[in-house]
Amino acid sequence: MPDIVFLDSHLHLQDPRFNDRRAAVIERAVGAGVARMFCNATRQSDWHHVLALAKGSHAIVPFIGIHPWYCDTATRDWQQELTEILETTRCGIGEAGLDRHCSCDMRLQEKLFIAQLQLAIDCQRPLVIHCLGSWGKLFDILDSQTKQAPMPPIMIHSFSGSQEVMQRLVKLGCMISFSAKIAAPGQERLRQVFLRTPLFRVLLETDAPDQLHVDISWYNKNPEINEPSFIAALYAFAANLHHMDLQDFCGQIWQNGTIFTDTAFSRR
Numbered sequence: 286m287p288d289i290v291f292l293d294s295h296l297h298l299q300d301p302r303f304n305d306r307r308a309a310v311i312e313r314a315v316g317a318g319v320a321r322m323f324c325n326a327t328r329q330s331d332w333h334h335v336l337a338l339a340k341g342s343h344a345i346v347p348f349i350g351i352h353p354w355y356c357d358t359a360t361r362d363w364q365q366e367l368t369e370i371l372e373t374t375r376c377g378i379g380e381a382g383l384d385r386h387c388s389c390d391m392r393l394q395e396k397l398f399i400a401q402l403q404l405a406i407d408c409q410r411p412l413v414i415h416c417l418g419s420w421g422k423l424f425d426i427l428d429s430q431t432k433q434a435p436m437p438p439i440m441i442h443s444f445s446g447s448q449e450v451m452q453r454l455v456k457l458g459c460m461i462s463f464s465a466k467i468a469a470p471g472q473e474r475l476r477q478v479f480l481r482t483p484l485f486r487v488l489l490e491t492d493a494p495d496q497l498h499v500d501i502s503w504y505n506k507n508p509e510i511n512e513p514s515f516i517a518a519l520y521a522f523a524a525n526l527h528h529m530d531l532q533d534f535c536g537q538i539w540q541n542g543t544i545f546t547d548t549a550f551s552r553r
């Protein structure tokens with residue numbers, strides 16, 4: 286293994302946009318030192334693809350769940366299918382959450398999110414949360430659902446909320462994952478939130494193939510889509526913001542990722 290290893294804490298390698306290049310993308314990532322990738326399902330129909338990808342590479346950690354955008358594609362037996370996968374597979378739950386800006390009915394989003402949170406609590410599996418415009422609702426649900434039982438490990442992916450929201454999430458024990466948006470022009474407020482997030486709670490992600498911030502000069506080859514190998518530049522940028530040695534910074538984030546997935550890893 287190289288001296289510096291990177292963790293990409295959120296991406297979607299199963300996305301059809303990778304169909305003509307998936308093996309090369311994974312090879313490039315591993316070659317660039319990306320030794321762990323948290324690959325998130327978004328809907329029931331991609332669960333087995335995500336699991337197969339994880340079987341094919343030690344670097345890929347599967348997260349199985351239903352994204353708020355795709356709540357209305359879940360079949361009647363989705364919960365049973367997910368429970369069976371959790372019983373037999375070392376995986377986390379995700380991507381789940383709440384999104385006020387998408388067309389899926391909010392009540393349905395809440396129902397599916399609560400069910401996935403409950404499974405994460407019951408099985409003590411790490412849970413990846415997507416939350417846009419719904420922080421109040423998210424805190425209400427987390428408060429009520431975790432009153433009786435210990436919180437599962439939770440990551441808020443692609444965080445772009447306020448400092449107050451970040452502090453509340455940190456208090457609850459959540460990991461906060463940042464994308465390359467922290468390096469984009471005009472994101473000074475988010476950069477300050479990133480810098481104020483306790484380092485032992487920080488994760489970094491590409492969200493590939495999404496979130497290609499074309500205005501960031503690292504992507505000098507004009508790629509069409511984002512890919513995990515690009516995360517090396519985000520680590521360099523973030524370590525620099527913290528005035529930290531790159532190796533020390535990467536070591537800390539790697540450790541955070543390991544703590545986040547520990548329960549799933551120790552199952553088998």
Ligand SMILES: [Zn+2]
Binds near residue numbers: 296
């Ligand atoms: Zn995502």
